[in-house]
Amino acid sequence: MSLSTIEMAYDDLGSGPAVVLLHGYPFDRSMWREQIDFLNANGFRAIAPDLRGLGENRFDGEIATMDNMARDVAALMDELRIDQAVISGLSMGSYVAFELVRLFPSRVPSRVRALVLAGARAQGADEAERKSREEKAQDVLSSGIAPFVEAMLPDLLAPKTLAEKPAVVARVREMILRTDPRGAAAAQRGMAARRDYSGDLSDVNVPTLIIAGREDAVRKPDDAEFIHHGIRNSRLEVIDDAGHLMNMEQSEIFNRLLTDFVELID
Ligand code: MLT
Numbered sequence: 001m002s003l004s005t006i007e008m009a010y011d012d013l014g015s016g017p018a019v020v021l022l023h024g025y026p027f028d029r030s031m032w033r034e035q036i037d038f039l040n041a042n043g044f045r046a047i048a049p050d051l052r053g054l055g056e057n058r059f060d061g062e063i064a065t066m067d068n069m070a071r072d073v074a075a076l077m078d079e080l081r082i083d084q085a086v087i088s089g090l091s092m093g094s095y096v097a098f099e100l101v102r103l104f105p106s107r108v109p110s111r112v113r114a115l116v117l118a119g120a121r122a123q124g125a126d127e128a129e130r131k132s133r134e135e136k137a138q139d140v141l142s143s144g145i146a147p148f149v150e151a152m153l154p155d156l157l158a159p160k161t162l163a164e165k166p167a168v169v170a171r172v173r174e175m176i177l178r179t180d181p182r183g184a185a186a187a188q189r190g191m192a193a194r195r196d197y198s199g200d201l202s203d204v205n206v207p208t209l210i211i212a213g214r215e216d217a218v219r220k221p222d223d224a225e226f227i228h229h230g231i232r233n234s235r236l237e238v239i240d241d242a243g244h245l246m247n248m249e250q251s252e253i254f255n256r257l258l259t260d261f262v263e264l265i266d
Helices: 029-041 066-079 092-103 127-143 146-156 159-164 166-177 181-192 198-203 221-230 251-264
Strands: 010-013 018-022 045-049 085-090 112-118 208-213 234-239
Touching (some): 029 045, 066 092, 208 221
């Protein structure tokens, strides 16, 4: 589809109440395959876009901000005539979800019916994180993403996944390898510039499910606890033998948590 500033690729499958699935970095909408199927089978419409610069979503700018990614998602929802949806974001997708909550506070009905935050973190980037992200952006621009993939996998996946789920490992590897270096660099810079969402947590007034992978080395269960304490109406679930890509690693458990949660929302 065409939007004013970017070409946005997305899946829009099934019918029923809408659930928008926002992927992490450096991934794409294909990471939600199992969730899309399960949501559809349980009477939900699932919309999964590729975020700015990632997957099939081409973007030539130097920085893809979380704010712009959220505006792209809002424009897509308008295009698809979706007033309200459960917004589910994993990691970078959770930053975009926080932006969606913040951007349209006075809209009635709110675009965000409920939130699912997986592998999430509310705190913003400090100086060291910003520097490291800029170095990573430069590295990926000069060398491509392939030299970095094998070193990323042990951070992204739980030991059990690495040892026992070769199909998941292969899917994650292929997904990362498909990432356009310019999009990867732009997203790194966008994440470096992201807001600190800690102060926004007490304003979140929609039902919220927080999911953490017990073995997540990127966004630890402590990050999830922090969000849980900040959001009044929230529930926290920690999945065993799951790392950062918990929805792919333990898809049956993740699907059940997600679907039980959305089924309870009236
Ligand atoms: C992600 O999975 O989206 C990234 O790990 C997010 C980040 O680097 O902060």
